[in-house]
Amino acid sequence: MNIKKSMLNLFTALAILCALLLLWQGLIWLFNIQPYLLPSPKAVAHAVVTRFPSLMTSLGITAMEAAVGLAGSLVVGILIALLFAQSPWVRKMFYPYTILLQTVPIVAIAPLILMWVGTGIGSVMLVAFIICLAPIIANTTQGLISVDRNMVDLFLMHNASRPQVLLKLRMPHALPSIFTGIRISAGIAVIGAITGELFGGASRVGVGGIGYAIQYASSQLETDYLFALVFAASVLGFAFFFVTMFLEWYFLHEWHESARSVDDE
Amino acid sequence: METMSKADATAVVANTVAVATVLEPAISLKGATKRYGTRTPGATILDGIDLTVAKKEFVSIIGPSGCGKSTLLKLVAGLNPITKGTIAIDGMTPANAREIVSFIFQDATLLPWRTVRENVVLGLELEGIARARRSEKVDAVLKMVGLAHVADRFPRELSGGMKMRVSIARALATRPKVLLLDEPFAALDEMTRDRINEDLLKLREEQEWTALFVTHSVAEAVFLSTRILVLAPYPGRIAHDIAVDLPFPRNEETRSTPQYEQYVVEVSRALRGVSKA
Numbered sequence: 403m404n405i406k407k408s409m410l411n412l413f414t415a416l417a418i419l420c421a422l423l424l425l426w427q428g429l430i431w432l433f434n435i436q437p438y439l440l441p442s443p444k445a446v447a448h449a450v451v452t453r454f455p456s457l458m459t460s461l462g463i464t465a466m467e468a469a470v471g472l473a474g475s476l477v478v479g480i481l482i483a484l485l486f487a488q489s490p491w492v493r494k495m496f497y498p499y500t501i502l503l504q505t506v507p508i509v510a511i512a513p514l515i516l517m518w519v520g521t522g523i524g525s526v527m528l529v530a531f532i533i534c535l536a537p538i539i540a541n542t543t544q545g546l547i548s549v550d551r552n553m554v555d556l557f558l559m560h561n562a563s564r565p566q567v568l569l570k571l572r573m574p575h576a577l578p579s580i581f582t583g584i585r586i587s588a589g590i591a592v593i594g595a596i597t598g599e600l601f602g603g604a605s606r607v608g609v610g611g612i613g614y615a616i617q618y619a620s621s622q623l624e625t626d627y628l629f630a631l632v633f634a635a636s637v638l639g640f641a642f643f644f645v646t647m648f649l650e651w652y653f654l655h656e657w658h659e660s661a662r663s664v665d666d667e
Numbered sequence: 668m669e670t671m672s673k674a675d676a677t678a679v680v681a682n683t684v685a686v687a688t689v690l691e692p693a694i695s696l697k698g699a700t701k702r703y704g705t706r707t708p709g710a711t712i713l714d715g716i717d718l719t720v721a722k723k724e725f726v727s728i729i730g731p732s733g734c735g736k737s738t739l740l741k742l743v744a745g746l747n748p749i750t751k752g753t754i755a756i757d758g759m760t761p762a763n764a765r766e767i768v769s770f771i772f773q774d775a776t777l778l779p780w781r782t783v784r785e786n787v788v789l790g791l792e793l794e795g796i797a798r799a800r801r802s803e804k805v806d807a808v809l810k811m812v813g814l815a816h817v818a819d820r821f822p823r824e825l826s827g828g829m830k831m832r833v834s835i836a837r838a839l840a841t842r843p844k845v846l847l848l849d850e851p852f853a854a855l856d857e858m859t860r861d862r863i864n865e866d867l868l869k870l871r872e873e874q875e876w877t878a879l880f881v882t883h884s885v886a887e888a889v890f891l892s893t894r895i896l897v898l899a900p901y902p903g904r905i906a907h908d909i910a911v912d913l914p915f916p917r918n919e920e921t922r923s924t925p926q927y928e929q930y931v932v933e934v935s936r937a938l939r940g941v942s943k944a
Contacts, residue, residue, distance in 0.1 A: 552774065574780045
C-alpha cells in the first residue's frame, strides 16, 4: 500500500519534470530564443556531461565551505545559547544583537568580510558561518529555556548539580529546537557560501566554488554551463536539507512527535 | 539494690530512646508562613502553620483553591523558600533532607527522550548510585508497580495511568522516607485513579514512608489517609484536622463501608464550611 503510494508520488514528480522540460524547449522553439540567453535542455545536459569534472570540483568546494560554516555556527551558536540560557539578564542584554545578525543583509557585508579577511575559502566559510548563526542561537536558546518548571524541580529534588540539569535535562529537551535551527541554517548555508564566492571565492585563478564558477561562466557567456551550475547549486541545497532531515529523524523519531509524523505519513 | 536501680535507669533511658524514635516526627512545621511581596497584606499565602506529621502517617491536605495547599507542599520540599517559621524533616532542613524525600508532581513529568526504565533510574543516577545497583533497584520497583512489561517503551507510548505509575516508580526507586504528592492523580479517570490509589496503599505496606498528599478529591483523601487537614483560604491556615480511623489494609470494599461514607460526609462538610466565604 505504502510502496504503491510512493511510486505514484514519484511518477507524478517525474511527469511534472517532463512537462517543465517540454515547456522550456517549447519556449525556445516558439520565440526562437538565442542559446546564450536560454540554452536548450539538451545543451545544458551536454554541458553537465562534458564539464562534469570541473562541475564536481566547484560543487565539492561549495559543499565543503557551506558544511564548515554550518558546523562552526552550530558549535558557536550552541555555546552562545548556553550562555543566554544562564540568565534572563544576559539574554536581555545580548539577544537584540542576534536579531541584528539575522536582519543584516549578507550581500551587503560579504564584500566587507572579503576586504577584511581576504579572498579565498576561509572568508567564504566565514560568510556561511555568519548567515547560519542567528537561527541556531535563537532556536537553541528557546529550547534550553522552555523546560517545564516541574522538571527542573524534579531534578532539584534529587540534588542535581547545575551541569546535571544542563546535560540531562536542558540539552536533550532543546534537541528538537536545535534541529529546527539546523534545518533553517542548512538551507541558507549553501546560499551564504555561494554569496561569499560571488565576491571573490577563488582560492587560485580558475578554481573556485559554484558562486565563482557562475560568475566566470556568465562573463564568458557560457549560459549552458551557467544553467548547469544553478542546477548543481539547487541539488546541493536539497542535499543539505535532506541530510539534516535524516539526522533529525534519526535522533528524534523514537521519542519526539514532530520527527515521528514524518515516517507516519 | 544499687545495681538494681542502675539497671532500672538504663531501662528507663532505653525506653525513652525507643519512645523518642517512634514519636520523632517525620515532618514538623512551626509557624510556617509564606508571603509574596513585602507589604501587601493580601499576599499572605500561608499564615503560621503548625503541623507535626508522625512517621508512617498518610496525611492529606485538602481545601478550596487559593488556600495554599500546593505552596505548603513546595515549602516542605524546599522548592519554595519560607518567609517565617521553621520546617524540619527528620530533624533536617528541607534542602538537606532531599535524599530521603521524593516528590510526585501533578503531571507525570517524565523525560520523553528516556524509556520507562531510564526514567525510573533518574533519581538513582543523579544521586550517584553505582550502575550495577541501579538496575537491580529499578527492576524491583518496576515489578512492584506492575510496569516490568513496558520497561523499554517511551513515555508517549503509555496511557496517562501508566505514566503516573512510572512517576510513582521513579519516586520510590530512591527508597524515600517521606513522599510528597501534589495532586498526582487529578488528570486520571476515576477508574484508573481508584486502582492507583489501591496500589499506592499496597506499596505503602511494603515500603514504610510518610506521605503528605495534596488533593481536590474528598473520596481519595478519605481512602488513602490516616489524617486529613482541611485548609481555609485567605490566608491559608489549617481549619480542621480530622483523623481517619478506617482499618488497613484498605481495598475496593472499604469504599462501600458506612464508616468510609461517614468520613466522606464529614470531610465534605468541613470543606464546604471553609469554602463558603
